[in-house]
Amino acid sequence: MSNDDHILIVGGGPAGSATALAARHEGAEVTIVDRKTHVGIPVQCGEAIGKTGPGIAEIEIPEESIRVPIRGFRVYSPALISVDFAEKEPSGYIIDRRVFDKELLARAAESGSDVLLGAKVIDLTRKNGSVDGVVVRHNGARKTIKAKVVIGADGVNSEIARLTGLRRSFKPADIDSCYGYEMVNCDLEFPDLMEFLLGSELCPRGYIWIFPKGEGRANVGIGIGGGFGTHTAQQYLDHFIKHHEIAKRQLAKAKIVECRVGALPVCGPNEQNVVDGALLVGDAAGHVHPITGGGMGYAIVCGSIAGQVAAKCVSKGDVSADRLQEYETKWRKRYGDEFAQSLKLRDLLIETEDQTLDKLAKIVTGDSVVKMASARKVKIFAKAMATRDRKLITLMKELRKLKMV
Amino acid sequence: MTPTEKTSKKLAKVNGEICGICQACATVCPTNAIDVFEHYIVVLPDRCTGCGTCTKVCPVEAITLVKR
Numbered sequence: 001m002s003n004d005d006h007i008l009i010v011g012g013g014p015a016g017s018a019t020a021l022a023a024r025h026e027g028a029e030v031t032i033v034d035r036k037t038h039v040g041i042p043v044q045c046g047e048a049i050g051k052t053g054p055g056i057a058e059i060e061i062p063e064e065s066i067r068v069p070i071r072g073f074r075v076y077s078p079a080l081i082s083v084d085f086a087e088k089e090p091s092g093y094i095i096d097r098r099v100f101d102k103e104l105l106a107r108a109a110e111s112g113s114d115v116l117l118g119a120k121v122i123d124l125t126r127k128n129g130s131v132d133g134v135v136v137r138h139n140g141a142r143k144t145i146k147a148k149v150v151i152g153a154d155g156v157n158s159e160i161a162r163l164t165g166l167r168r169s170f171k172p173a174d175i176d177s178c179y180g181y182e183m184v185n186c187d188l189e190f191p192d193l194m195e196f197l198l199g200s201e202l203c204p205r206g207y208i209w210i211f212p213k214g215e216g217r218a219n220v221g222i223g224i225g226g227g228f229g230t231h232t233a234q235q236y237l238d239h240f241i242k243h244h245e246i247a248k249r250q251l252a253k254a255k256i257v258e259c260r261v262g263a264l265p266v267c268g269p270n271e272q273n274v275v276d277g278a279l280l281v282g283d284a285a286g287h288v289h290p291i292t293g294g295g296m297g298y299a300i301v302c303g304s305i306a307g308q309v310a311a312k313c314v315s316k317g318d319v320s321a322d323r324l325q326e327y328e329t330k331w332r333k334r335y336g337d338e339f340a341q342s343l344k345l346r347d348l349l350i351e352t353e354d355q356t357l358d359k360l361a362k363i364v365t366g367d368s369v370v371k372m373a374s375a376r377k378v379k380i381f382a383k384a385m386a387t388r389d390r391k392l393i394t395l396m397k398e399l400r401k402l403k404m405v
Numbered sequence: 406m407t408p409t410e411k412t413s414k415k416l417a418k419v420n421g422e423i424c425g426i427c428q429a430c431a432t433v434c435p436t437n438a439i440d441v442f443e444h445y446i447v448v449l450p451d452r453c454t455g456c457g458t459c460t461k462v463c464p465v466e467a468i469t470l471v472k473r
Contacts, residue, residue, distance in 0.1 A: 177463065234465045
């Protein structure tokens with residue numbers, strides 16, 4: 001922090017570290033501050049990341065964080081009809097977020113970024129209305145850190161989003177309330193597939209996941225819509241583990257070695273993520289898939305874009321919202337449609353009854369969807385049409401738009 | 406006494422023994438009355454209106470409404 005000529009990133013998770021790496025690559029001075037004293041802990045994540053999905057071109061996944069390669073996933077409809085989306089070869093990984101986050105932060109620091117841990121942002125400073133720094137509490141004292149651009153990579157409960165006015169509080173339904181366990185002694189049927197279970201009684205507006213972590217270990221969790229359902233996420237998950245057929249088959253002897261809680265924004269990106277002198281990335285920007293809840297990949301790609309744009313703006317001496325808008329334009333070009341379509345599908349899914357999901361699963365079940373020949377896909381589509389079930393047909397069309405079926 | 410304290414009869418309270426600091430409560434609080442630290446969460450009594458929105462999203466029932 002030798003001068004004020006730097007980019008200040010609030011939050012040392014994957015979004016912040018990816019932003020820092022990209023900005024350093026462009027030659028900018030970077031400082032990362034984090035409220036916590038260890039990043040990646042507590043883990044609040046399903047810990048799955050795609051190999052070819054967003055984020056991987058920008059960053060090499062730290063090898064020591066990889067737990068197990070994954071070929072895809074299997075979805076169980078409420079009546080337990082399964083639909084597979086699996087490749088022959090591994091298409092992603094289950095990682096260990098404790099190692100992953102720390103390693104990315106280490107890389108950011110090694111690339112020349114300064115890191116200040118245990119620094120909680122309490123305010124922004126402004127000059128002529130433009131953000132030009134933050135006020136933090138660190139070691140019990142107030143401290144002002146000036147910067148050219150402030151980047152909020154501070155998660156779902158982003159202080160920077162609040163202080164810049166880019167987002168007010170969420171409605172309960174905007175977020176998913178999550179609970180999960182790391183378990184050992186699991187007897188998984190598919191040690192290289194992620195499993196998702198759906199059902200309005202099982203997990204209202206959400207899903208239960210069982211992700212293998214290798215050697216009989218698994219990350220088992222639930223996300224339910226905020227304000228949905230009659231119980232807490234923890235109660236729904238415990239009930240599942242104790243009584244559900246799928247859990248009994250795989251988790252009867254399993255032991256819990258870690259409990260996890262989490263919240264994630266599933267309402268799509270913020271309308272605007274840029275103001276004069278500041279911008280938002282990652283969960284703070286709402287860069288989370290509204291259906292899967294996946295966010296790491298988007299955080300890394302959009303963070304990389306933000307880092308590049310911010311560095312360019314700093315070197316040109318203009319960090320106005322007009323110039324930083326290039327970040328907004330670029331990430332929207334890449335993911336804008338994907339988020340919008342997924343949101344539409346999500347809203348459709350909320351209204352879809354369990355029976356319709358079962359009907360659809362019955363039509364699609366069989367070979368892995370991703371490996372299906374196009375002729376078979378056409379057949380499936382025709383079958384869906386033949387049901388004359390309006391809701392099912394709409395759902396099928398939306399899934400098709402997303403190239404999921 | 407602040408205006409909020411005069412008008413609201415209830416107050417959100419966090420049970421630190423259960424809370425896992427997921428921050429769900431803080432993200433939905435309409436009056437920004439929940440402050441998150443590394444190892445604990447604080448409800449600011451002068452801002453909390455006792456509306457109970459936070460209790461709807463807690464995954465573990467760690468936040469509840471109590472009488473002021």
